[in-house]
Amino acid sequence: MTTTTSTSPWNSRLRELAKQCLFSEALTLYRQMLRFGHPPNAFTFPFALKSCAALSLPLTGSLLHSHVVKTGCEPDPFVQTSLVSMYCKCRSTDDARKVFDENPHSRKLTVCYNALISGHASNSKFRDAVSLFRRMREEGVEVNSVTMLGLIPGCVAPVHLSLGMCLHGSSVKCGFDVDLSVRNCLLTMYVKCGSIDNARKMFNAMPEKGLITWNAMISGYAQNGLATHVLNLYREMEYCGVCPDPVTLVGVLSSCTHLGAHGVGREVERRIESSGFGSNPYLKNALINMYARCGNLVKAHAIFDVMPEKSLVSWTAIIGGYGMHGHGEIALELFEEMIATGIRPDKAMFVTVLSACSHAGLTDEGLECFAAMEKNYRLQPGPEHYSCMVDLLGRAGRLKEAKELIDSMQVKPDGGVWGALLGACKIHKNVELAEIAFEHVIELEPTNSGYYVLMSNIYSDANNLEGVLKVRVMMKERQLKKEPGCSYVECKGRVHVFLAGDRSHCQTEDIYSILEELENLAREPGASNENEGERNKEQVIGVGVHSEKLAIAFGLLNTEPGTEIVVIKNLRVCGDCHLFIKSISKIVDRQFVVRDATRFHHFRNGICSCKDYW
DNA sequence: ATAGGGTTAG
Missing domain, CATH: 1.25.40 (Serine Threonine Protein Phosphatase 5, Tetratricopeptide repeat)
Incomplete structure (x- = not known):
């Protein structure tokens, strides 16, 4: 490889741009280089190829490959590895494989094997990745911790768990697990394989935890629906003085969404602002979802409105919010608006829209959407649709x-x-x-x-x-037991989980006396139908929280979904929770939702006792 | 002077 002196300053500039992740600028510079007659060399290609990989430009990538051949840089191991990596990142593992197989040099290189293994693992070709790993060891090529970091993320489903555990074993045996990244990677592997207990064991066993360790565990709980675990871990993280980043907060917000923990969600929003993460699109979508699911559609819509770039996920979040609260017409209007802006709906969007129709009783509109899904968008309906x-x-x-x-x-x-x-x-x-x-x-x-x-x-x-x-x-x-249904009420940043037949809450007495008072109120003239017998007696069937207020709804125990139920009157109840009765409710999908205010949680049997969760 | 890796929203 000859180094043309005139090329050298160009290479330095190229390196600078790539280092700063200014990949399109880097490629522009590369083109200028050619135009001004400076031939690229072995120090040029790695940066140019890396830019193609980052931008996922397979066509530019293969053009560069031809330049590599033309300039005789092909035997250079750095260039070879860059080519392999570029093809993998552009999703064409076959081309990567071709480069690898055609160059006997690269087959002795750890880095090149690493690039190829990680490329296969991340393109859902885990089996190929594993056989490459085997071959690497057979051929006596040195395996290092980066090899493990490329291979382990290929374990993405419970079927991969045993293999993942083997990889854990060999990482420990070879001492790769002293590397924090490898541990983080293994932790994530356990999460993805559905073995959340092993993930937590791994987490607990780590003496040094990085931000990514906390994030991996928090997201892991969030993805597995263990929302209260997420909030607990988030508090613990704060207690340990670890500063959350947007990834952490996305996980926390998604759990607030699950729990209807509006107050914690607002606390997270303040944190987002004070940390300067306000423009992060992931966080904005998570916020829209949280507010929408917690019933604060006004706030959700306000955030949505000022988003400069509304992605399909943003639209799905806001449409889903209206849909689940029974505002099917608005959901459909927004859906039309989205189509008009040129965004193509996907399968998940259709699940959202169809369920919005079914919640609002928009039968014909739903049928139309279902037909349009295949006809206009060529999306095959799945069982979820x-x-x-x-x-x-x-x-x-x-x-x-x-x-x-x-x-x-x-x-x-x-x-x-x-x-x-x-x-x-x-x-x-x-x-x-x-x-x-x-x-x-x-x-x-x-x-x-x-x-x-x-x-x-x-x-x-x-x-x-x-x-x-x-x-x-x-x-x-079949030895089946009905899992006890639970409800949660969030008050002042704490989430209280309610279970039937359990009086462990420190305010149990107060809560019972309030509920009794409310029940009596429900039987007041005009509010109940006492003469219609036991089955028709009105009881507390739902409770929800918005801001500092608690809403309690009454209804008939045998009320069918779809029927309007009414919250009787505004009553201020003393006590630590500042209880209020608020607004009118409507039964939506066997859940009771207070219009414009809150996420509603139902109490099947009227009175439930309450368990302090935190 | 140059190459391979871990966490994120519906």
Whole structure:
């Protein structure tokens, strides 16, 4: 390789740009270099190729490859490795493999093997990555911790767990696990393989934790729906004096969304502002979601409105927010608006839109969207879309059509699809069809106790005691227990989890006396139907929180979803929680939502005791 | 002078 003196300053400039991640500028500089007659050399290509890789430009990349060949730089190991890496990052592992195989030099290089292994692992070719790793060891090429860092992230599903554990073992044996990155990587592997306990063990065993360690654990809990664990760990992190970054806060916000923890969410928002992360698009989307799901649609929409770049995820978040609170028309309007701005919806968006239609009873609109999905966007509906459609038709009482839709499905219906039909049969009291749906659903999800309970309630509504008994016996035989339903109420930054039959909350006495007071209120004239017998007695069926106020809703225990329920009157209740009754509620999808205010949590049996979670 | 790696939203 000859170094042209005139090329040298160009190379330095190129290196500077690549170092600062100004990749398109780097490529512009490369083009200028050619135009001014400075031939690229072995010190030029790694930076130019890296820029192609970062921008994922496969065509420019192969053009550069031809320049590499033309200038005779191909044998250079640095250039070879850069080529392999570039092709991998541009998703063409085959081309990377070709470069690798055609150059016997690179086959002796650890770095080149590392690039190829990581490239295969990150392009869902884990098996190939593993066989390359084996070959590397057979050929006596030195394995190092970077090799592990490329290979381990290929374990992305529970089927990879045992292999991942082997990799953990060999990392320890070779001493690679002293590297913090390798430990972080292993921790993430356990999370992705669904082994959250092992992830936590790993976390606890780490004497030195970096920000990424905390983030990996927090996101891990968040992805597995363990929202209260996320909030606990976040507090612990703050206690340890570790400063959160946007990745941390995205995980925390997604858990606030799950819990309806509006107050913690607002605290996180203040933190975002004070840390200068205000323009991070991930955080903005997470905030929109959090506010929308917590019922603060005004705030969610305000954030959405001022976003300079609204991505598909942003639109899905705001549309989903309106949809889940029963504002189907607004959801559809926004959907139209999004289409008009030229954003193409994806499958997840259609799930959101279809469920918005079904929550709001927009049956025809839902049917239209479903048809448009395949016709206009060439998106094959999956079982998740069919469950929305079955729900939509079922709620509208069109059970026959719902059943026909299932029979016409190209993909195999899953438990959710039959479960939606079963739910619709409950609403419309169709025992015969319910039995068919039940048979299918328990074949697909034999351990989901919710469906047994639903079927038992259908029999019970039809006064079919034999049926009730039959289902109860089935549950007993299969040793199924109904997981206790819980509700959460957030107050002053703390989340309280409520379980039935448990009086461990430090304010249990106060809470009971307040509930009793509220129950009495519910029986006041105009608010209840005392004469209609025990089944129709109004009880507390929901509670929700917004700002400092607590909303409590009353309804009939046998109220069917879709019926309006009314919160009786404003009552100020003394006590630490500053209880209020607020607003009008509407039952949406078996959840009770206070309009314009809050996420609602239901109390199935009127009074629940309460467990202090924190 | 140059190459390979770990955490993020619906």
